[in-house]
């Protein structure tokens with residue numbers, strides 16, 4: 001690989017980061033669900049810091065936050081693609097959108113359960129109930 005092609009490769013990499021950032025900002029601006037996920041994520045990070053959760057618990061919480069945000073982005077991409085394909089009401093369009101929404105929903109429920117497992121005992125101790 002010569003210097004010219006390394007420079008081109010770097011530019012291409014920088015451009016792909018730029019486009020991904022634009023995509024993320026679009027979902028944050030336009031999708032109410034993403035705004036809710038991010039607000040919950042901020043609260044979870046605050047609680048994790050406040051209760052000094054363990055390293056493995058931090059990893060689990062950050063994984064949940066990352067996966068929910070990623071799934072919501074993919075869900076939005078599928079919604080946009082369906083809307084681009086058809087403006088008519090079609091059963092397949094509904095199945096595509098609802099199935100994509102189900103992916104976010106399932107992992108969001110798992111994340112809530114993980115959050116409850118991690119925070120319930122510290123929270124009860126904080127309230128002097130344990």
Ligand SMILES: Nc1ncnc2c1ncn2[C@@H]1O[C@H](COP(=O)(O)OP(=O)(O)OP(=O)(O)O)[C@@H](O)[C@H]1O
Nearest residue numbers: 031079086087088089090091093094095097098101
């Ligand atoms: N082209 C379509 N054909 C059939 N059903 C559709 C179509 N577009 C949307 N729907 C269905 O209508 C319902 C509402 O969809 P809509 O996209 O308006 O909002 P949503 O799924 O709540 O997503 P969001 O709130 O993130 O925009 C969903 O069940 C969806 O699958």
